[in-house]
Amino acid sequence: MTTPNRTFCAHTLATLRPLSLACGFVLALAGCTTTSPFIIDNKSYHSQGQEQRIKFIVLHYTVGNNERSLKQLTEGNVSVHYLIMDHQDDKIYQLVDDDKRAWHAGKGAFANRTMLNDTSIGIEIVNPGIKPEYRQVLRQTDAEYYAYEHYMDFEEVQIEKVAYLVDKLAKQYDIDPTHIIGHSDMAPSRKIDPGAKFPWEKLHKEYGIGAWYDxxxxxxxxxxxxxxxxxxxxxxxxxxxxxxxxxxxxxxxxxxxxxxxxxxxxxxxxxxxxxxxxxxxxxxxxxxxxxxxxx
The missing domain is CATH 1.10.101.10 (PGBD-like superfamily/PGBD)
Structure with a gap:
């Protein structure tokens, strides 16, 4: 059966005059797509077999300054949903929409889930990571791991932004406190960020974010x-x-x-x-x- 819309399109195309062919053809095609014969009904029925895609928030530090971090996260093969710079302002930059997959987590696992890029939101915080004077300490000594004092501090405004953003996302997507993790938690043999200076205890006790023990x-x-x-x-x-x-x-x-x-x-x-x-x-x-x- 031919729909009225398709009949109209065929009639219009058949009666176009040669002199106005180009203009008429565009108008006719536009008319063909203005009305759909079908409706997508997303309200009448819903499957029980579904769940929220976003299950984790993964926190990172960038190992770079603002300019380098932004360039890497917008022009390279690495990406993240949110970037928190160390500027003393009110900006939190969203680089990837929440419903899209960002390339921030890489190989690793947590809570029996692998491929965390598929199920997480990534947040990068601008921070150099290890202090410059200690970056060779593991090679120059017998130490196997960086100590607390080797890590760089975060700016207080960055922690305030993290608290605001993580609280918002955790509530929006109903994320379990134990699923708010660091990159090192899911990839302990590859990563150490966000490092020893990231204040997990403060976020929990002052903002009610994440997990902490009694x-x-x-x-x-x-x-x-x-x-x-x-x-x-x-x-x-x-x-x-x-x-x-x-x-x-x-x-x-x-x-x-x-x-x-x-x-x-x-x-x-x-x-x-x-x-x-x-x-x-x-x-x-x-x-x-x-x-x-x-x-």
Whole structure:
């Protein structure tokens, strides 16, 4: 069956005069597309089998100044949804729409999910990362990991912007507190950002953002002697329960210690050693008690 719209188009094209062919042809084509014979109904029915695409917020530092960071994130193969510069202004720059995939996370995993570019919003914060005088310290010494004092501070206005933005996004997309993570949390053998100077504890206690442990639980677990009887496999399972991707070897090899270091950057930033100890264990157990065991 020919629709009235198509009949009109055919008649119009057939009766065009040669002198006005070019103009008439354009008008006729325009007439062909002004009306659709079908309607997309997105209100009558909805599938139960669906979920929110955005499940994580991943925070980074740029390892560069404003100009270099902006150039890299807009002209190169790396991209991010939001960029927070160190200017003393009120600007937060959105470089990629929330519903689009940005190339910020790379290879890694968290909470049993890989390909986090597909399920996350990335936020880059302009910060050089490691202080210039310490950038060769790992090569020049026997140290394996950067210490707290090796990292650069963030500007206070940047943290205020992060707090505003993450709070807004977490509420908008109903993101679990444990899914607000650093790049190092999901890629501990590749990345160390946003580093030891990023104030996770402050964001949680002052703005209600992200996850943090209860001090009472941590102290109780430290005093219980539980760490002394926990096996390596028991501890690694606790890391997995919280979300970290860690291997199942019976030793604290370099890959496993990278996970410990990433965890400490997030939850014990003033002493990020990469070594397992009773305090790190107590913090891990306290976090699981608060956020995982509740389920």
């Amino acid at each position: 001090e009472f639980d941590k102290s109780y677990i430290m005093n219980s002697g539980e760490y002394e009887t926990a096996s390596i496999q028991d501890i690694k399972q606790l890391f997995r329960d919280y979300g970290y991707d860690i291997n199942d070897t019976d030793e604290w090899d370099k890959s496993s210690r990278n996970v410990i270091y990433a965890f400490q950057l997030h939850f014990r930033p003033q002493q990020p050693t990469g070594n397992m100890d009773s305090e790190t264990y107590a913090i891990l157990r306290a976090l699981n008690a608060k956020y995982v065991d509740r389920d």
